[in-house]
Amino acid sequence: MPKAPRRPPQLRGRIFRGSVAVSRGLLTRNDLRSAAWRPLFRDVYADSRLRVTHRARCAAVGRWLIPPGAAIAGRAAAALYGCPTPSRAAPVDVLVPKDSRIGPTAGLQVHHGEIDLGDVVERAGVRVTGPARTCWDLARWLDLVEAVVVIDALLARRLTDVSTLREYALARAGQRGWRSLLLAVDLADAGAESPQESRTRVRLVLAGLPRPQTRGSSPTRAGSWPGLTWPGRRSRSRWSTTGSGTTIPSSSTGTVDGSTGCSVASGSCCT
Numbered sequence: 001m002p003k004a005p006r007r008p009p010q011l012r013g014r015i016f017r018g019s020v021a022v023s024r025g026l027l028t029r030n031d032l033r034s035a036a037w038r039p040l041f042r043d044v045y046a047d048s049r050l051r052v053t054h055r056a057r058c059a060a061v062g063r064w065l066i067p068p069g070a071a072i073a074g075r076a077a078a079a080l081y082g083c084p085t086p087s088r089a090a091p092v093d094v095l096v097p098k099d100s101r102i103g104p105t106a107g108l109q110v111h112h113g114e115i116d117l118g119d120v121v122e123r124a125g126v127r128v129t130g131p132a133r134t135c136w137d138l139a140r141w142l143d144l145v146e147a148v149v150v151i152d153a154l155l156a157r158r159l160t161d162v163s164t165l166r167e168y169a170l171a172r173a174g175q176r177g178w179r180s181l182l183l184a185v186d187l188a189d190a191g192a193e194s195p196q197e198s199r200t201r202v203r204l205v206l207a208g209l210p211r212p213q214t215r216g217s218s219p220t221r222a223g224s225w226p227g228l229t230w231p232g233r234r235s236r237s238r239w240s241t242t243g244s245g246t247t248i249p250s251s252s253t254g255t256v257d258g259s260t261g262c263s264v265a266s267g268s269c270c271t
Contacts, residue, residue, distance in 0.1 A: 005036035007047075015046045015060050041065055041107050054085040054092075057107070061092045062126030065105060070096040071120045071127040073111065074141055075150060077134045080123055083153035084195055095129060095137065111141065131160035132168040139184045140177035144206075147184045149198040155190035162188065189214050201228055 008026045018039075021027045031037070038048045044060050046052050058076045066072075072080060074093030079085040091109040096102050098112050119133040129137065131154050138147040154160055162185055169181040187205060191214030192198040205211050212228035 005034035006031050007036050011037075011047060013047050013050050015040065015044065015050070015052070015056060017064055018043050018045050021045075042105055052088065054088050054090060055079050057088070058092050059124065059126050061094060061108065062128070065102075065108065066094050066127075067096065067100045067102055069100055069115065070094055070102070071115070071129050073129045073134065074109075074137050077128045078138070078150045078154060080126065080128050081131065081134075081154065081159055082157055083150060093137075093141070111137070132165055135160065135165055135184070136168060136172070136177055136181050139180040144180070144184060144187070145199055145202050147180070148187050148202050149195045151184055151188045152190065152192040152198045153195075155188055156192065158190075161190075197228065204228075 006027060008021075010026060011021060018027070018029075018032050018037075022029060022032070027037075032039075032045060036048055037045045038050075038052070040046055040052065040057060040060060042065070044064060046056075054076070058072050058080055061076075062072045071077070071094070072092065073095035075086050075090070076093045091107055093109045093111065094102075095111050095113060095115060097115055100112075102108075102110055116133075119130055120127050121130050122128070128134075135147075135151050135154060138150050141147075142150070151165075155162070165181065165185045165188075169178045169185065172178045187202050189198075189201065192201065193214065197214065201212060201214070210230055212230050214228060
């Protein structure tokens, strides 16, 4: 009968550095290769029974893998602020000062750049780019639609506001990405209720339609939410929630702002 792998109580349900566990005599190098432990990054392991979220991975990177002066950035920073997270396996964005070096590490997306005083804050002991710097990096690193999706979420949580982001961009006029941030901010809307709604709204505007208004409200019949509206126009777009909780676009008809409405087919815009 195979021998059960060692699971010291100090490490159960935890993420830890393998070298530290070995130096303290809790595990051996062979123990770390057993099914009891899952490697996350170089020298970083987790209890294999633990559900490791993207935020937990970001926290581990911030505590153990980045050099002094660096910070969790981009989508990873937004996740630590409570915004919708990428997949658990998505690389963790880190911003590293130009004069610092960090070796290639699987699971990290390393960006080098200038980091201004005030660009970094600390959350739960982890250095993270501030909301304004996070939005600037998103506008530089992602395509426009996906950058707006995350900026919408940061605005919705009142972590920053449109005027602050515009001032941040204008103060960096001439630097790479300042125009991209201005464009993303002009398209952003704190009232967006989901990433799907943000994507659809931005794609409709980029396709030439008038800018819709977002509507945050309670669910209506059959679990549907009013989504995007055009005041004074006979159109709206909304999303329905499936039994599994997935939000999908659906057409709708009815009365919108006192007039009979027709539907906007948004299915081709939402992925």
